[in-house]
Amino acid sequence: MNKLYRQKWLIAFALPGFLFFLVFSYFPMYGIVISFQDFDVFKGVFRSDFVGFDNFKTLFDMPDFNNALRNTILISALKLILLFPATVVFALLINEISTGWFRKFVQTTSYLPYFVSWVIAAGIWYKLLSIDGGVVNDLLVSLGILKEPFHFMADKDAFYPIILFTEAWKNMGFSAIIFIASLSAIDVQQYEAAKMDGANRFRQIWHISLPGIKNTIVLMFILNASNLLRAGQDQMWTMSNVTVQQQAEILDTLVLRYLKDMGLMGYSIGTAMGIFQAFIGLALFIVCNYLAKAAKSDSIL
C-alpha cells in the first residue's frame, strides 16, 4: 500500500488513460464476437447465431483472397524496404540544411501532399501520367527519352513503382516529421565535439545523428512492419483501374467490394477480415519487438 502511495502521481497520471481505453476500446471489443456469428443487426450480438469459424472459411475461400493476400504482403514489404529508409534519409538531409528559411520551406512543401485526399491525388496523377497530353509523357518525349507516350496506368509492371512513388510523394514529408523532431533533440554539443575531433559531415551523421534517433527508428519500423496486412486502402482503391485490377486488389479493397454484394452477411465477413488482420498485426508486433530486443535496442513492451 505504501508503495502505491509513493507512486500516487504516476497512478493519477495513468488513470485517465486507463479509463479511456477501457471505455472506448475495450467496451466495444465485444464486437469481435461478430466474426464468429451470423450477425443479424437487429438481434444484436447477444442473440445472433453462432457459426464458429464459418465466416473465416468463407473469407479464405473467396476466389480472390489469395491474390489479395499476396498483393497486400508484397506492397507492404516494398513500402517497408524502400520507403522507410528513404524517409529516414530524407529527414537526415533536411536536418543538414543550414539555411533556416530554406529548411522550413522544404519541410512545409514536403508536408503538403499529405493533405490531398487520395481521391484528388489519384485524379491528379492520372492526368499527369496520361498518354494524351500528360505532362510527364510530353516531357519525356520532348527530351528524347521516349519515342512515343508510354501508357503508364495500363502497364501491369509499372503499377507497383507508380504506387510506391505516389505513396512517397504523399506521405514521406509527413512521416519524416517525427524523425526531424527527434533529430532536433540531439545535444548540439555532441556535434561540436565531433567537429573538433575532425569528423566530417558524413561521420557526424553516422555516429551522432543516426544513433541519436535509433530508438525512434526502431519504434517506427516495428509499427510499420506490424501493419503488413494493411496496405493503404484509399490509395489502392483510387489509383486502380480495370486493367490493373488484379495487381491492385488488397485485402481491404476485397472486403469493400464484396460487402456491397453480400448484404448483411458482408458485415460478419468484414469483421472476420478485421480480426484476421489484427491478429497477424499484433503477432508481428511482438515478434519484431523481440527481434529488436535481441539487437540490443530498447524494447517497447
Add this chain to the structure above:
Amino acid sequence: MNKRKPDLFAVVNGLVMLLFTFVCIYPFYYVLIVSFNDPLDAQRGGLYLWVRSFSFENYKAIFQTSELLNAYQITLFRVIVGSVLHLLLTAMFAFALTKKHFVFRKFLTWWMLIPMYFSGGLIPTYVVMDMLGLVNNVMVYVLPHLLATFHILILRTFLNELPAALEESAVIDGASDFALFWRIVVPLSTPVLATVALFIGVFHWNDWFSGFTYMTSEDLWTAQNVLLKIIQTNEASNIASISKMDAGFKATVTAESVKMAMLVITTVPVIVVYPFLQKYFVKGMMLGSVKG
C-alpha cells in the same frame, strides 16, 4: 547555429531538395489554379501553369453556404479543446510509462497496445457511444480521441532518451513525480509535443467521419462535413441539369472544380499554422536553453 561554407554536399542536397519540393508543390499548385479557374472552362482541360479564365465561382459556391460559419465554430472547438486535452493526457500517460518502477507499467503497456490492432467494429462502437449518450452530442468529437497509442509510444520513446542525470538530480532535491513532470519533462519535450499536437490537430481539422456517423442534426456538424455536402450538392446539380424538370440549366460550377477549392480552403489554415510549430524542430534549440 553553425554556419559552414557551402560545400559540395550542401549544394547537391539543396538541389535535390528543390526538385523534391517542386514535385510536391506542383500538384498542389495545380489544384490552386483550377480552383480559381472558371469551372466550365476547366472542363476542357489543358490547365498547367496559369489560370486561363479567372473566376471566384468555386469559392462562392462554398462561402455562400450559411451553415459553414457555425460548422467552423464547432471545428475550432474540437481542434482546440480536443488537441489540448489530448496533449495533456498523452504526456501524462507516457510519462508514467517511462518510470521503470511504476507498478502498473507492463500492464498498461499491453493495455494500450492491444486496441491499436483489435477493434470491435463500427456497430459495437456506435452502440457504446449511444449508451454513453454521445450520439448527437458535441463531446463525441473530443472524448473518443483523448488518447492514441501511437502518440503515446512516440512520446515515451522520446522521454526515455532524456538524460537521466537531469531527473536524478531533481529527485535528490526532493521533487515529486508531479514536479518532475511539469518542471523538467514537459519543457524538454517540446519537439515531440509539437509533433503530437500537429498530428492530433490535423486529425480534428480533417475528420468528417464522426459527424457523419454520430450526428443526426446538421447543427453539430464540423466544417469538413459541410464542405463535403457542398461538393455532393454540386455533383447532384450536374445530374439535375438533365432531369426533365430543369430546362436550359447551365451548370455554374462543377463538382470537380469545387473539390479543388475545398482542398485549398482546408489546407491553407494548416499551412499558416504549421510554421509556428516548426520552430520547435530546430536542431538543439531546446536542450541548450534548459541547461545551465
Add this chain to the structure above:
Amino acid sequence: MTMKKKMLVSLATLALATSSVLAGCAKTNDAPKASSPEESSSGQQATAAAAPPEEALPSELTVSMFNWGWPTVEESKDRIGPVLAKELGFNVKLNVFKVGSSDEADKKLQLWAATKAADMPDILMTTSSTLAAQTIDALGRNDILLDWNEILDRMPTYKAQVSQLLPLNKDVETGKLFRVPQGYESPKGTKPATAPLIRKDWLDELGLPVPKTTDELRDTLIAFRDNIKLPDGQKVIPSIDFGEMFWNNKYMFDNPEYSYAGSGNITVGLNDWFTDKTDGKVKRHDMVFSDNLFEFLAYYNSLFKEGLIDKESLTMKYGQYIEKASSGRVGLFGTWGTHVMTVNDSLASVDPDGLFVGTTVFSSKTNPSLDPTFIKKALLGVNSYWIIKKSISDEDLNAFIKFMEYTMGEEGWKLTTFGEEGKDWEYDANNKIVDTQASIEKFNGSLVAKIPEGIYYYSPSPNFDLQVKYYAPTAYDERPDVVETLKNMGYVEGEPVYSYITDKAPYVLPGPIELKKGAGYATRWKDMVVAGVLAKSEDEIRDIIAKWQETEVKLGYEEISEERTNNLKTVPDLE
C-alpha cells in the same frame, strides 16, 4: 508559476478531463430530435380503422430523408412551405440527412437498427438496396415498423400510383408490407437513356447518316479517323469509352428475346437473369449466349486494335473522360443518363458547331431485325422506400397521410411541384403548365435555383398521371441535341417509353447461396471483358469465354441458378 499554482492547474485539468467524461455521459442533447414534434401530443386518441370525422393533427409533421446531393430549402426564402401549412393545417418539416452516397445511407440505417432504432426518426425515406431491404424487413419482423397494409386504404391516390410495385416489396417471411415506394420511375414519365453519343456535325460534314448497326458504326469511326481534319494538327479520337462502362455497350449484342435494360430506363447491361422458356429454369445471359458474348468482345477487340477506340478508355478517371469529350476531338462516346447536355454546353465553347446526339446501335448478326423493343424494357424498380415506425403517434400518422394525399392530388401536386399559380407558373394554350415570364427571369428554369424557395422541395413522391396531364415541353426538350437524340432512340411523344419486364427471374431477391457465392461477380466480369478487349486473336477470345464459363460454374453458378429457380415462386405474378 509557483509549485502550488502548478499543482492546482493540473488538478483542475484532471478534474476537467474527468468531468468532461461525466458530462459526456449525461445526455446534453439540446438539438431537437428528428423524430419528435415540437409540441407534445396530448396522448393517443383512439382511432378506429376508418378515420374519425375530426382527425387529431399535430402542429408540425417531421419527415426524414437521406440525401446525397439535392439542395435543400432556405427557411427565410421558403414561400411554398407556409402555403402548404395553411392548406394542411400543420407545418411540414423535411429533415434531411446529408450523406455522401447510398452506401452511407445504408450504413446509417444499420447503425440505427443496431440500437433498436431508438434514434431513428418516425418517418424515414431510405435507399432501396438489398441491404436496406433486409434491414427493414428485419426491423419489421421485430415489431418496430408499421405494416403499410393497415393504412394504404386511407391513401387512394398514392396507392393507385404504386399499385404495380407494391407486391414486390412484401416481406417474404411474413407477407407484410414494411417498405413502400417513395422514389420510383414510370414509363409514363421518363425519357429514354442515351448511349452512345455521336458528333452530328461530323456526320453532316461527311454526308453520313446516323449509324444504326455496329458495322455502320465501325465504318463511321473509320471515316472520322481518316477524313475529319482538326485545327492545329490535333489527332482525331474516333471514340472513347469509360472503363467501367464497357458493359453498357453489351446491349448492342444481346439476344433480343431474352434481354432487357436494367432497372429504370438506364441500360445497365450487366448480365441478366432470365427464365428459359424451354425448361423453365433461371439462367444468366453470359452463360448461355456465348456467341453473343463473343460478338461483343470481338467487336471491341477489333476497334481497340484498329485505334478506333482510345487506348486510354480503360484507364481514365471520370473527370478526364468528360474533359476529353468536351475537348472537340472525340467523335463518339458512351455515357449513361443524359450527361450529354453539359458536354455539349462546354463543347460549344471550343467548337460552336459541335453537337453530340444520342443513338442506338445494334449488331445485325445477333439482332437481324434491329429490334429495339428489348431495350425498352425495364425492371419494375423502386429507388427508395418509405418506412414508418410503429411507435408513431396517431396525430403524426394522420398528418402524414393527409400530407401524402394532398401533395399527390392535383392541387397539392401543382403547388409543391411548380410553385404558386400566377406567380411561378401558368397554363398555356394547351392547358399545360409552364413557367411565368417572371419565373423565367428569376430562375431561368433552374431547379437548383428554385428549390431554396420551396419549389419542388415538398413533393414527396411522383404522380406520373398528373405529369402526363400537365407537363409541357420545356426549353430542355426543345434543344436540338435533345430532339435529335430522342428521334434516334425511336421515342414518340405520348407513348410509354418502355414496358415492364414480366419475367420473374430478375426480380428474385438474392438468397444465402447467391450472397455467399455470387460476391465479387461484377469485378470478375470487368476483368474478363478487359481481357477480351485486349486479346491478341479471336481464338484467344473464345478461350477466354470458355474459361469464364468454366470458372463461373466452379464458383457456384449452377447452385445459384437453382436457388433462383426455386425462389421464382416468391415473386408475385407480374402479367
